[in-house]
Amino acid sequence: MKTLLKVILFTGIFLLFSGWGFHAHRQINRLAVFTLPPEMIGFYKANLQYISEAAVNADRRRFAVVEEAPRHYIDIDHYGDSAVYKMPRFWNDAVEKFGEDTLKAYGILPWHLYTMYFRLRDAFMVKDPSRILSLSADIGHYIADAHVPLHTTENYNGQLTGQEGIHAFWESRIPELFSTEYDYFVGKATYLENAQIAVWEAIVQSHREVDSVLSIEKRLSEQFGEQKYSFETKGKQTVRVYSYEFSKAYAEALNGMIERQMRLAIKMLGDFWFTAWVDAGQPDLKSLINYKPTEAELEQRRKELEAWKQQRIKTREHESGTTP
Ligand SMILES: [Zn+2]
Numbered sequence: 074m075k076t077l078l079k080v081i082l083f084t085g086i087f088l089l090f091s092g093w094g095f096h097a098h099r100q101i102n103r104l105a106v107f108t109l110p111p112e113m114i115g116f117y118k119a120n121l122q123y124i125s126e127a128a129v130n131a132d133r134r135r136f137a138v139v140e141e142a143p144r145h146y147i148d149i150d151h152y153g154d155s156a157v158y159k160m161p162r163f164w165n166d167a168v169e170k171f172g173e174d175t176l177k178a179y180g181i182l183p184w185h186l187y188t189m190y191f192r193l194r195d196a197f198m199v200k201d202p203s204r205i206l207s208l209s210a211d212i213g214h215y216i217a218d219a220h221v222p223l224h225t226t227e228n229y230n231g232q233l234t235g236q237e238g239i240h241a242f243w244e245s246r247i248p249e250l251f252s253t254e255y256d257y258f259v260g261k262a263t264y265l266e267n268a269q270i271a272v273w274e275a276i277v278q279s280h281r282e283v284d285s286v287l288s289i290e291k292r293l294s295e296q297f298g299e300q301k302y303s304f305e306t307k308g309k310q311t312v313r314v315y316s317y318e319f320s321k322a323y324a325e326a327l328n329g330m331i332e333r334q335m336r337l338a339i340k341m342l343g344d345f346w347f348t349a350w351v352d353a354g355q356p357d358l359k360s361l362i363n364y365k366p367t368e369a370e371l372e373q374r375r376k377e378l379e380a381w382k383q384q385r386i387k388t389r390e391h392e393s394g395t396t397p
Pocket residue numbers: 090091092131132145214218
């Protein structure tokens with residue numbers, strides 16, 4: 074052989090912790106737009122390209138911002154066996170019980186999503202189109218991550234059980250191979266009575282799948298032996314990948330789990346956007362389609378919002394459970 078065959082182990086290091094491959098993240102954000110009611114869909118459709126492309130901004134930020142990483146996961150099993158049911162649902166209660174440092178060390182995904190909900194609601198209230206869009210895209214990212222079972226466990230890459238690489242396998246390789254066959258029709262966005270509790274329900278549901286995600290891979294690995302991997306050419310490199318046959322067997326044994334999780338993520342994202350908009354008083358978004366507020370206008374709106382919040386604090390209980 075003339076050229077040295079460069080073989081690298083494709084464990085998806087680049088995608089590690091990322092939560093879905095880029096493709097799936099974009100799909101989830103894009104498809105959630107189509108769950109929205111007529112009053113919202115025009116504005117989101119006009120910005121469809123941004124909403125889907127910005128789906129991965131939150132992952133990019135992890136390299137620049139130290140606080141970003143723990144927003145993408147929660148290693149809930151660190152806190153014990155049934156911790157996913159027992160963990161305080163609201164941030165302040167969780168801080169009281171475990172302290173902020175511990176929470177941040179093992180991930181703050183569900184609480185951060187609730188903070189993001191308030192930010193989006195506020196952006197709707199001040200009618201700040203660019204903020205509505207960037208927050209909507211980021212929320213899409215975190216909601217998608219919440220639906221990846223491996224984002225809810227300390228054994229996030231199978232590293233504790235000799236299954237390294239399973240993270241990217243589940244969230245990137247399988248969707249890349251089979252997601253064109255998925256059915257993405259999830260119906261209309263519905264109002265969430267309590268966004269924080271809804272996020273926790275998603276985390277519980279995701280976490281219940283962790284056992285299947287890992288045990289099925291283990292069983293099939295034993296069955297497939299060396300056939301588990303094959304080699305593919307990517308650009309100038311030949312990389313080791315999970316073989317098509319192994320991937321197919323895994324997807325089948327999961328019995329539609331990945332499709333189901335993607336569908337749940339799409340639906341919940343639509344629900345989140347819709348709920349924030351309703352709670353903001355259903356502002357007219359049609360006027361925002363071509364609208365660009367000046368910085369002075371936005372500053373004024375932020376001041377008004379702060380004043381409104383001060384008023385509210387006097388009259389009713391604070392909004393509990395927001396992360397810093
Ligand atoms: Zn992520």
